[in-house]
Amino acid sequence: MKSTSLRIKILSGMLSAGIAFSGTSLAFATDNNIENEKVVTNIKFKHSSSNKKVDKAQRAEVKATLQIVIKESVNSNIITKAEGDKVLEYVSIKSEKKHKGCEKGKCDGKKGGLFNDLVTEGILTKDKSEALREKMYVKRTEIKTVELKNGLKGLVDDKVITIEQSNKVQDIMMERQTQRKEIYKKMQNMSQKERQEYVKKMDGTKVNPMKALVDNGTITKEQEVKIQHVLPHHGHHYK
Numbered sequence: 001m002k003s004t005s006l007r008i009k010i011l012s013g014m015l016s017a018g019i020a021f022s023g024t025s026l027a028f029a030t031d032n033n034i035e036n037e038k039v040v041t042n043i044k045f046k047h048s049s050s051n052k053k054v055d056k057a058q059r060a061e062v063k064a065t066l067q068i069v070i071k072e073s074v075n076s077n078i079i080t081k082a083e084g085d086k087v088l089e090y091v092s093i094k095s096e097k098k099h100k101g102c103e104k105g106k107c108d109g110k111k112g113g114l115f116n117d118l119v120t121e122g123i124l125t126k127d128k129s130e131a132l133r134e135k136m137y138v139k140r141t142e143i144k145t146v147e148l149k150n151g152l153k154g155l156v157d158d159k160v161i162t163i164e165q166s167n168k169v170q171d172i173m174m175e176r177q178t179q180r181k182e183i184y185k186k187m188q189n190m191s192q193k194e195r196q197e198y199v200k201k202m203d204g205t206k207v208n209p210m211k212a213l214v215d216n217g218t219i220t221k222e223q224e225v226k227i228q229h230v231l232p233h234h235g236h237h238y239k
Contacts, residue, residue, distance in 0.1 A: 059095060061140075061143075062140075063091070063092075063095070065136065065139055065140050065143060066087075066088070066091060066136065067088065068139060069132065069135050069136050069139050070084040070087060070088060070132075071084070072135065072139075073131070073132060073135060078128060078131050078132070078135070079124065079128050079132065083123065083124060083128070086123050087118060087123060087124065087132070090117075090118065090121065090123055091114065094114070094117070115129045115130065115132065115133040116129075118132075141177070144232040147230075147232045148170065148173060148230070148231065148232055149170070150230075151229075151230025151231070152166040152169060152170065152227070152230060153166070154230065155223075155226055155227065155230060160223060160226050161219065161223050161226070161227070165218060165219055165223070168213060168218050168219075169210075169213065169219075169227060172209045172212065172213060173209065173231075175209070176209050183202070186198070210224045210227060210228060210231075211224070
């Protein structure tokens, strides 16, 4: 029961990160951005039974992605350099405080997520904050797409799966992305505690996309194991 509760907290934290950085895009974007390749290359997600290691990797990815988004937003004049520096400083301080609070069992945060905080703290205007939120979501989606495509390409090159099977996996993961977006919308204005309760309620309704592909004969169980290891954040296997 304790491990289940911890898993719900971790999942809720991941979802809240998605909420904080979500925008309006539903489709996976293109993977021709060099900066995206660097992030995917530099951030390694090794399978581990330790939820703390997975959580640390998740926070590292968010931080690295945010730095790219801030740089691009400054270059495109969405925000100023001074505003970008203030955002990064605020996120660094906030992330550390929240992490320490969660370790003490006090994970409940304000409703609305980080980008609402940037407005209430006077760091960004609402329009700039919303623009940054959308760019963050799109960028994270781009990075996850690159990671997934690279991983599946490796399996195709190694003749573990076929190109047709790779395409099927990408299709079902796109469907999952759309479903997650709907969850983000529902959880947008929830506090951390409310999100955890919602995730617990929804826990029994989750559909394992890889199991679905095994059940319909698209891939074998052995192939599913290999594919799981190239999925973004593969430490979080579907139950």
